[in-house]
Structures are given as structure tokens and as C-alpha cells.
Amino acid sequence: MARHIVARTSDIPPGGNKVFGVEGRDIVVFHVNGEFFALLNRCPHEGAPLAKAACVARLTSPEPGVYERSRVGELLRCPWHGWEFDMRSGQSWFDPKRVKVRSYPVAVESGEELQKGPYVAETFPVHVEDNYVIVEV
Numbered sequence: 628m629a630r631h632i633v634a635r636t637s638d639i640p641p642g643g644n645k646v647f648g649v650e651g652r653d654i655v656v657f658h659v660n661g662e663f664f665a666l667l668n669r670c671p672h673e674g675a676p677l678a679k680a681a682c683v684a685r686l687t688s689p690e691p692g693v694y695e696r697s698r699v700g701e702l703l704r705c706p707w708h709g710w711e712f713d714m715r716s717g718q719s720w721f722d723p724k725r726v727k728v729r730s731y732p733v734a735v736e737s738g739e740e741l742q743k744g745p746y747v748a749e750t751f752p753v754h755v756e757d758n759y760v761i762v763e764v
Contacts, residue, residue, distance in 0.1 A: 628732075636735055639663070642700065646678050654731060657682065657714060659700040664714045666703075667729035671719075675707035677728065683711070703728075 633647040639658040646655045646668050653668040655678040668677050680703040684696040702720070703712045711720045717730035752763040 630734075632741065636663075642682070644678050646676075656733065659714065663733040663735060664701075665731040665733045666712075666714065666717055667731075669728075670705040670707065670710060670712075671726055671728060672705065672708055672710050675705050677703055677705065677712075679706040680704055680712075681706070682714070 629650075631647075631649050633649065633654075633656060634645060636658075639645045639656055641658050641661070644655050644657045646653050648654075653676075654665050655668040655676075657664045657666070659682060666677055669675070670677055670680075682700040683702050683704050684699040685702055687695050687697070689695065701714045703714055705711070710726075712718065712728050713720070715730070717728035719726040719728075754761045754763070
């Protein structure tokens, strides 16, 4: 799996998302609770864009009348038909063994940690003296 630099962390605000074209696929990256998650931007049901999905919480009830919210913002609700998916794994909640959204690993690295590519352009020293830019060749 090739690594692709898609954005600076500041390009995706907390609670927001952004779609990127990577190798012919639309991949949506979500910024939730200080973490980033990447999913194919397509609901497996009928292809709705998951970038338009509601980011909701997991709601459980240990007993009647008592509700507990957890994982706030980490569950996606498809904008067309309400199918729900786990943002961390892409698994659906209604049929986790058969229905899943493709998810991708995400890493946040500083520019200094990124591996240099194999191609390097030749560079030349540049100096500014008075009002003239001088290139050394």
C-alpha cells in the first residue's frame, strides 16, 4: 500500500471532513476527537457520499429509561438511508459480517519525518545582494 500525503492537519478542522482523490478513489478523511479516520466516500448500500453523513454517538441502554452516550462523533449515519457505520473500522452496525465501508490507515507525521522521494531536482545557491538576486551555477 503506497502512502499519500493528502493534507495538513489544519486543512481538516475538528469535527469536519475533507474528500481527496487518491488513485482514482474518493477518500474522505474525518477529524474526530483529535484523531483522523479515512474511509471510502461511498456507502455500500447505494453509493451515497459519506462526507455528507451525520457523525453521531453510540447510544446504549443498560436498563429501561437509562441511556449512555459513548464514542461521540465516531459513528456515521448515511445521508440517504440512515445506515450506520463505525468510523474506526468501517463495519456496519446492522450487519457487521456482510456490510462494511472500506477504511484506510491514517498517520499524522511532521514534514521532517516524511520520507524523501527518489527524485531530487538539482538546486543552486541563491543570494540577495542589494536589489539583485544572484544564482550560483
